[in-house]
Every structure is written in structure tokens, then in C-alpha cells.
Amino acid sequence: MRAKKGFALRTIAGEKILVAEGKENIDYGNIISMNESAAYLWEAIQGKDFDAEDLAKLLTDVYDVDEAVALKDSLSIIQSWKETDIIEG
Secondary structure (H helix, E strand, C coil), rough: EEEEECCCEEEEEEEEEECCHHHHHCCCCCEEECCCHHHHHHHHCCCCCCCCHHHHHHHHCCCCCCCHHHHHHHHHHHHHHHHHCCCCC
């Protein structure tokens, strides 16, 4: 999988928000808010291919979380990113 191009992570009023850049990507009904760990993962995967195991490794490297929990969370976030159409593959 890979993050789709044309999205930028911004901090607005202390909240991490993923916004589409460029006229062709504007969809005001689909603003994506990310918590700290999701924003960390999003930034870490830019320009790279990734899978759930890669995300889980990133989580266990930075957060005090068990591998099984990190993998479960990674699968969940991938599903969420697929539903919001911000990743491909």
C-alpha cells in the first residue's frame, strides 16, 4: 500500500487534520482528523510502500505497546484509511 498524493497533514487549533491539496482534490465534506499516533504513522509512510506489519513496527518503536496490539491497531487504521480513500494498493 501507499499513501495517495495530494494530501497534507496540518495542525489546526492544536488538532492534526489531513487536508487535500490542489483544486482537483477539494472535498469539504471529507476532512480527516488524526490522533497523535495516526498522524505519526501518516508522516512516517509518506513516499513509501507499507503494510500492517510495517505500521505495527513503527508503533512498537515509539510507543509502549505490545506487538499483537500494535498489529491489531495497524489493521484498523489501514481499514479506516481505505474507507476514506487516502491510500492505494
